[in-house]
Amino acid sequence: MNHTFTFTIDGVEVRGRPGQTIMQAADEAGIYIPRLCAHKELVPHGSCRVCTVFVNGRPQSACTQPAAPGIIVENETEALLAIRRSLIDMLFVEGNHFCPFCEKSGNCELQALAYRFGITAPQHPYLFPKRDLDASHPDIFIDRNRCILCGRCVRASRDLDGKNVFQFVGRGPGKRIAVNAKAALADTDAARTDRAVSACPVGAILRKRVGYAIPIGQRMYDAAPIGSDIEAVRADPHQ
């Protein structure tokens, strides 16, 4: 598409193209909007709400809301940072997270967001749910304690792997990830190389026998906070 348009994010003029979401346009402009359920290769889900922005004064999820000419987007305001922080806290207390000895530590998007937001302890009381594990598969395991219901595995399995291994069942606080089998993951056609496995932003779907392989200091978010790669676009005028 050639006819681009402009709009602003926190007063900064940003270029957008028809068909782009606010998040996509922001990424290209080097402005990071925090996110969890969004993934570059997957259709937007709009469920975590961490990407909530104000568009002309109304709250919208940046990952689903189309960019449009002249819109005024608020991103890093006090009010929005407080809301996002509260949502991140909710995701922590809703599950059972034990970062210090979690295999995903250092590579986990939820943990990395918590660091970025300076969260040392959640403002909400822990809910300590009872959730189950599925270690039936020879190469992959599911730990629902660490699942944040972002649905990335559901979309990746369906749209990238062409398999439909995962889907949501139940509703409300009882909603959870289920597998396409009567009993367990071992009975599905899930494979170690599935994109559904690598799409999980947290330590809920993991490959077996590779935990703790990367030394501390070399993990994904050890050196710089999550979002730095996007912000680097803005810092580097040649990109």
Add this chain to the structure above:
Amino acid sequence: MNKKLNAVIQGICAKVGKDRTRMVDVVRETQAALGCVSSEAMDLIARETGTHRVEVESVVTFYAFLSSTPKGKVVIRLCNDVVDRMQGMKRVAEAFEKALGIGFGQTTPDGAITLEYAPCIGMSDQAPAALVNDVVVTGLSSDSAREIVAALREHGDPSRLVRQLGDGNNAHPLVHAMVRNNLRACGPVIFAALEPGAALKSALAMTPQEVIRDVKTARLRGRGGAGFPTGMKWEFTRQAPGARRFVLCNADEGEPGTFKDRVILTECPDLLFEGMTVAGYAIGADTGIMYLRGEYAYLAPFLEDVLARRRAQNLLGAAILGKQGFNFDIRIQLGAGAYICGEETALISSCEGLRGDPKNRPPFPAQKGYLGFPTAVNNVETFCCAARILARGAGWFAEMGSKGSPGTKLLSVAGDCRSPGVYEVPFGISLAEFLAMAGAEDAAAVQVGGPSGQMVGPKDFGRTICYDDLATGGSVIVLGRGRDVLGVALEFLEFFVDESCGYCTPCRVGNVLLKERLQAILAGRGEPADLEYLQKLGETVKTASRCGLGQTSPNPVLTTLKNFRSEYEKRVAPRGDGLQPSFDLSAAVADAQIIAGRASVHAAR
């Protein structure tokens, strides 16, 4: 694999042409035929309809009326809505438990009877009430609970529980219900006579654009709660590109304390179907779907009969009233117990055979709705208004009511009042005037618009019922003196926790957190800082939630914090140790941050 099961499932799937978009019908029927949708049944359904097993499971586990484990032949669903609780539900519940020898959520050992709670079943004016399979029993007492159990033990036939028939069409053989209309005030828009076909005739004499213009001139706004201008919605739907178009009628009526659509469905279904047909003509649709909540399944045979008659009268079908090229028919889609399916995009999901998850917007239903086609979703009462506008004229309609809210509104009132029931009143009536009509002059608090609306006290009784002041889809719940306003707010929160679809974080988690904190306060464990916590959390849930459920679910807390603050203040006290509210987390972890050698981005500011 079990041969008999296979045959049953094949039969059920064949009835809908193995169409997986009719999954809700398939699993409803399976549940009715087999008492559950078992794991084996899910496999078979998936195979028959060409989908994945987990997709079937995902639907079955979403709706309250469906289950993967066997339920009794008869399921008693006792309504545990706020009004029912106010009117003695607890004693009825205990009587059921004692007579059956089981608790709620359990099935008798012989597999005959299951006992459950259900949220508002639309009978608040005749509470306590329950559903026994599809049969409604009202005005329950502990005596009648025992009698019901004895009768079911004897013959096992819920339909024989109906001893005394209700008024009007409740006594119609196809309805055969003990439900009462309690219709207390009839107005000129909804509860006036209509000659079938009158509105259609005048619509068909015009172009579709002219029909839309009339609805716009009448300034009709949606009666389901949100109040969107109906003419504009129809115009958007008409103009959106698409090979087909659909008209959807929202008869999910799940907002606790709302039961006005039930009375329309019982007493003036022709007016409603005529309105849907007019909408079909206006937007260029050939199909209408009425989404009828599962709780109102007892009305389905009667409504099907009305549809059949209208087909025979050429008010539905091909070339309606001789108008070449105008073909329109209506089917009924039954729900299966989910309040969220009243939200228009969740309603569309459910009609498409999916979980009742709302959809991302945009696209809006008018652009891409049912099966991706432009779709107009309207409330039952809205279609009735549209039909009347066509029959009587836009000017006539616009003159009634108040400036921003023309026409009349149906209100359903229940709780501590002498005359609970349905009233058709002009918009702009003050709450005080209305309370006087309903015999509730001495109300201490009134919940206007159901749990998602507002709790107001006497200082607000002078306010008016209209879109710009006290808006309501119809629910008015009266609380007399001595009722615990915060206890009611807590029950409303429990309702939202149960009914959240669970898709988005703020609604799925935030409502639980709101509920738990309010519970703590009511248990005497609250401190002053909790009020600020509730306020902030409530605002976060409202702002960040994806659909109207989460965008309004904190209202019970937020409106009582505003209008009944002293109720909170008298229940909270500073903590003895004085530690929690003033605890400075940043200071406490400063050392740890130094040791870790990193400060986080925002905390570092």
